[in-house]
Amino acid sequence: ERKMIREEIESREDEKMIDAAQMNNPEPEECFNVNYLRIYYGGKSNLFPYSDIHKWLSYGHDGKHPGCDEYYFGRREFSFTLENDVYLRYKSFKNASSMEDAIKSNFPYKIDIGAVYSVDPDKRHAYSQTGTNVFTPVERELVFDIDITDYDDVRYCCSGADVCSKCWPLITVAIKVIHTSLTEDFGFKHILWVFSGRRGVHCWVCDPKARRMTNEQRSAVAEYFRVYKGNENNARKVALMGYSLHPFLARSYVDYLKGFFEGELQATQSIFSTKDKYEKILAMISDEDIQSELRGKWENSARSSLSEEAISLVRWEQLKNTLQSKKHKAPTLRMCVEEIVFTFTYPRIDLEVSKQMNHLLKAPFCVHPKTGRVCVPIDPNNCDEFDPLAVPTLSQLIEEINSGGSRMDVDDDEDSDTSLLAKSIKFFRSSFLEPLLKSCKEEIESSYKTKIGKSKDSFSW
Amino acid sequence: MEVIRSQKRTASNDVVSNPKIPLYLTAPPLEVRLEEFELFAIDRLRVLKGVSDGLARGKNPKEMDDVVDALWKEHMRHSDASEMLNKDIISHFVIRLVYCRSDELKKWFLSMETALFRHRFRLRNFEAQRAIVGEFGLPYKAVTGAELESLKERLGQVVRSLGQISPSVVNDICCVSVCFFSFLSFAVEAVYYKVPFEEVPDLVAGRRVLIQKGHAFVAGSQLVSLVVTQFRSHISKALILTNRKWMTTIREREKDRLTPIVEALSTTYVGPDYSQSSEYADISLKDIDQVSKSSFPLCMRHLFEKLREDHHLKHGGRMQLGLFLKGVGLKLDDALAFWRAEFSKKVGSERFDKEYAYGIRHNYGKEGKRTDYTPYACQKIISSAPGAGDHHGCPYRHFSEDNLRAALGRMGLSSRGMEDVMDKVRNKHFQLACTLTFEAVYGTSCDVGINHPNQYFEESQKILKSKTPAAPV
Numbered sequence: 001e002r003k004m005i006r007e008e009i010e011s012r013e014d015e016k017m018i019d020a021a022q023m024n025n026p027e028p029e030e031c032f033n034v035n036y037l038r039i040y041y042g043g044k045s046n047l048f049p050y051s052d053i054h055k056w057l058s059y060g061h062d063g064k065h066p067g068c069d070e071y072y073f074g075r076r077e078f079s080f081t082l083e084n085d086v087y088l089r090y091k092s093f094k095n096a097s098s099m100e101d102a103i104k105s106n107f108p109y110k111i112d113i114g115a116v117y118s119v120d121p122d123k124r125h126a127y128s129q130t131g132t133n134v135f136t137p138v139e140r141e142l143v144f145d146i147d148i149t150d151y152d153d154v155r156y157c158c159s160g161a162d163v164c165s166k167c168w169p170l171i172t173v174a175i176k177v178i179h180t181s182l183t184e185d186f187g188f189k190h191i192l193w194v195f196s197g198r199r200g201v202h203c204w205v206c207d208p209k210a211r212r213m214t215n216e217q218r219s220a221v222a223e224y225f226r227v228y229k230g231n232e233n234n235a236r237k238v239a240l241m242g243y244s245l246h247p248f249l250a251r252s253y254v255d256y257l258k259g260f261f262e263g264e265l266q267a268t269q270s271i272f273s274t275k276d277k278y279e280k281i282l283a284m285i286s287d288e289d290i291q292s293e294l295r296g297k298w299e300n301s302a303r304s305s306l307s308e309e310a311i312s313l314v315r316w317e318q319l320k321n322t323l324q325s326k327k328h329k330a331p332t333l334r335m336c337v338e339e340i341v342f343t344f345t346y347p348r349i350d351l352e353v354s355k356q357m358n359h360l361l362k363a364p365f366c367v368h369p370k371t372g373r374v375c376v377p378i379d380p381n382n383c384d385e386f387d388p389l390a391v392p393t394l395s396q397l398i399e400e401i402n403s404g405g406s407r408m409d410v411d412d413d414e415d416s417d418t419s420l421l422a423k424s425i426k427f428f429r430s431s432f433l434e435p436l437l438k439s440c441k442e443e444i445e446s447s448y449k450t451k452i453g454k455s456k457d458s459f460s461w
Numbered sequence: 462m463e464v465i466r467s468q469k470r471t472a473s474n475d476v477v478s479n480p481k482i483p484l485y486l487t488a489p490p491l492e493v494r495l496e497e498f499e500l501f502a503i504d505r506l507r508v509l510k511g512v513s514d515g516l517a518r519g520k521n522p523k524e525m526d527d528v529v530d531a532l533w534k535e536h537m538r539h540s541d542a543s544e545m546l547n548k549d550i551i552s553h554f555v556i557r558l559v560y561c562r563s564d565e566l567k568k569w570f571l572s573m574e575t576a577l578f579r580h581r582f583r584l585r586n587f588e589a590q591r592a593i594v595g596e597f598g599l600p601y602k603a604v605t606g607a608e609l610e611s612l613k614e615r616l617g618q619v620v621r622s623l624g625q626i627s628p629s630v631v632n633d634i635c636c637v638s639v640c641f642f643s644f645l646s647f648a649v650e651a652v653y654y655k656v657p658f659e660e661v662p663d664l665v666a667g668r669r670v671l672i673q674k675g676h677a678f679v680a681g682s683q684l685v686s687l688v689v690t691q692f693r694s695h696i697s698k699a700l701i702l703t704n705r706k707w708m709t710t711i712r713e714r715e716k717d718r719l720t721p722i723v724e725a726l727s728t729t730y731v732g733p734d735y736s737q738s739s740e741y742a743d744i745s746l747k748d749i750d751q752v753s754k755s756s757f758p759l760c761m762r763h764l765f766e767k768l769r770e771d772h773h774l775k776h777g778g779r780m781q782l783g784l785f786l787k788g789v790g791l792k793l794d795d796a797l798a799f800w801r802a803e804f805s806k807k808v809g810s811e812r813f814d815k816e817y818a819y820g821i822r823h824n825y826g827k828e829g830k831r832t833d834y835t836p837y838a839c840q841k842i843i844s845s846a847p848g849a850g851d852h853h854g855c856p857y858r859h860f861s862e863d864n865l866r867a868a869l870g871r872m873g874l875s876s877r878g879m880e881d882v883m884d885k886v887r888n889k890h891f892q893l894a895c896t897l898t899f900e901a902v903y904g905t906s907c908d909v910g911i912n913h914p915n916q917y918f919e920e921s922q923k924i925l926k927s928k929t930p931a932a933p934v
Contacts, residue, residue, distance in 0.1 A: 085815050150849050187675030220662035230849060234861040244621040246668040
């Protein structure tokens with residue numbers, strides 16, 4: 001039986017992508033396989049955590065309290081992408097079991113989560129577009145999408161869909177910067193970071209306040225996070241004006257970016273070591289004389305016994321010293337050093353994903369069709385440990401089942417971490433779901449009490 | 462407003478010594494003559510149109526303050542302060558009635574009234590501003606004592622991060638003076654309000670405030686953001702209610718009296734949206750390359766060239782160029798053929814049909830909620846945010862100087878013409894820069910100013926056709 005599956009894998013090619021980068025992706029055994037997908041979502045294996053996802057998206061409205069809105073879950077939009085790129089939007093489910101049934105009868109390649117609407121997405125056509133019962137989003141997590149391909153102009157190890165241990169740290173730094181800001185600046189408490197399955201991460205901010213934000217407010221937060229304004233049409237893609245950094249940027253710089261730039265980044269990317277590389281940086285200095293001065297120093301020191309990393313560090317010091325002494329020449333030089341650090345290290349989020357409530361985003365614990373990897377949660381307080389290339393793949397999980405190696409029912413009392421996915425699910429529950437549900441239930445209870453209190457008053461005379 | 466009668470108006474009892482800015486929270490029990498109903502509205506429309514023009518020309522906030530001041534004095538002033546206040550209130554409510562009737566009108570009204578409010582607010586002194594904040598009934602307190610102390614350093618950082626001394630001034634002052642000057646002008650303000658960050662989205666977006674644990678610390682001088690958000694939210698809700706009332710009762714009841722006036726007023730001042738093709742905008746596929754070189758504004762030319770070069774454009778580019786082409790008269794079938802021809806060179810025709818055709822049909826109102834989307838105006842394009850791999854946006858704003866000069870050179874500008882354009886760019890007058898480009902390319906003047914890419918196209922076609930009426934241009 002194993003042989004048969006293997007043959008199927010080898011004969012199933014991904015004909016749909018003409019994109020050249022895809023052609024270079026090896027290891028057909030690790031790729032996606034529709035039969036494995038059926039095992040993942042289906043029957044006895046219980047790999048996909050249906051009830052956890054349902055509990056999360058119910059936000060405490062489990063019907064056990066009179067203040068619960070039993071229709072809340074049913075108003076959430078899901079979308080399925082099926083095997084032949086068939087795309088089904090506006091799917092909604094009354095409860096966990098109808099969601100499970102739908103997934104088990106469709107085996108979607110991708111599941112997206114949308115907003116909670118004013119009415120069941122399934123029944124939206126029954127409501128007119130004017131008047132009081134309009135079909136419109138009413139709640140949606142504040143979400144962020146960080147994709148390594150947006151950093152292509154500053155990473156030299158990979159490009160396009162590839163990611164490796166040298167460039168992944170850019171994502172790690174992005175998580176740290178954004179997470180710190182979400183908690184310290186915006187005061188959010190219930191934040192889920194998820195691996196996107198191939199080359200980036202998604203962030204779900206689930207506080208009630210966050211879910212009720214308007215598009216304008218989401219846009220404001222996204223813009224607050226935006227620093228990089230670049231494309232191939234401009235050379236200076238980060239322009240830090242003013243006489244100091246905003247406290248958010250200053251903290252990010254001091255706590256994360258500066259150290260990363262001067263340490264790990266030099267080691268993995270050696271951004272000054274060749275002429276092509278350092279010319280790109282010189283182009284960010286808006287003074288021709290300074291450019292020439294540095295160019296002169298570097299062109300002539302080509303022969304050196306130092307490593308690429310050491311050369312880069314030396315040149316960085318030279319650049320800093322030169323700019324320090326000359327920064328009063330023009331306002332655009334004032335924070336040139338910081339601009340360079342920000343260009344290479346500061347998070348680049350996809351603004352469009354965050355700005356609108358109706359934007360769909362892939363569900364956690366999906367399997368990525370190109371890599372076979374599960375979209376597992378990432379611990380923001382330990383994100384240095386996360387390795388995208390060590391995330392369990394679909395075939396590994398199936399292998400594990402076949403060899404009968406572990407219990408598939410993840411029990412919180414179980415001490416044995418033998419199941420590959422168990423650790424992720426445990427983390428999801430203990431770090432995210434439980435605190436979230438506790439706080440949701442408190443909120444449901446207190447707003448219920450307020451409502452009761454109010455109506456009691458209206459009867460008193 | 463229930464109160465329209467053809468009788469003499471009773472004088473208001475308000476004793477108003479300073480020109481007060483009403484919040485238009487409720488329709489006041491005033492009476493107004495039928496003639497004044499229309500005249501007041503027209504005067505206010507002149508003000509709102511002036512605001513719209515000023516914004517379209519990319520005027521900065523200080524310039525807009527002056528524009529609003531002048532417009533108000535010209536059209537809305539009255540020797541009797543209470544008469545002036547009445548006209549203010551009445552005209553607002555009349556126009557609200559006129560402009561509540563479609564999404565497009567509502568959006569315009571909301572934007573312009575909010576901008577008008579913003580600049581009138583900015584023109585008041587601090588005490589008057591605080592009074593207005595009070596009128597909104599906002600529960601936000603000033604930060605004092607130990608809390609203020611603990612924030613002072615970071616508040617100072619915020620102020621300095623926004624500090625703007627113009628480059629020319631810096632060159633004239635030596636280093637020591639700059640530091641001293643900095644110290645003087647970047648002091649932390651005396652009063653800060655602690656408000657939820659959601660209340661001041663524009664300050665958050667611009668990183669103009671310190672934010673901590675969900676609270677934004679808004680300086681006295683930034684109060685305008687706070688009230689403008691409130692104002693806009695209130696007017697937005699009011700428009701929906703007014704529309705409902707209009708549809709259910711007023712329109713029918715007033716069909717012999719006010720309704721004709723209301724309907725006439727709405728067509729007066731909204732600019733063309735280029736959603737319908739005119740005689741100057743009707744191109745077909747075979748003309749498109751030629752027409753792109755002869756009549757496209759720089760933003761669209763750039764997108765078009767990149768599309769031909771890369772056989773691909775990212776979403777922002779597809780929207781900006783796609784809707785422009787629709788406005789220029791490209792029919793849906795031709796559009797599909799055009800994009801398909803390009804994209805299939807990169808991703809294959811199958812993938813085009815699966816992933817991109819839907820979007821094009823969506824733009825033409827054939828999918829989804831079937832809105833017939835209108836091409837983007839300059840204001841929208843200028844305020845977009847092209848990122849890595851994008852080519853949309855406004856080249857006058859988003860290109861580096863070198864790239865812009867090269868592009869203008871390819872359009873045939875002389876070095877003298879280019880300098881004029883670059884001068885406008887440096888002063889952030891992007892639409893004026895585009896207008897100057899237009900004037901240089903076609904050797905004519907454009908008094909109105911460019912505020913829409915399709916306008917550029919149509920004006921260009923007009924000129925070219927008048928020169929060689931027979932040949933396709």
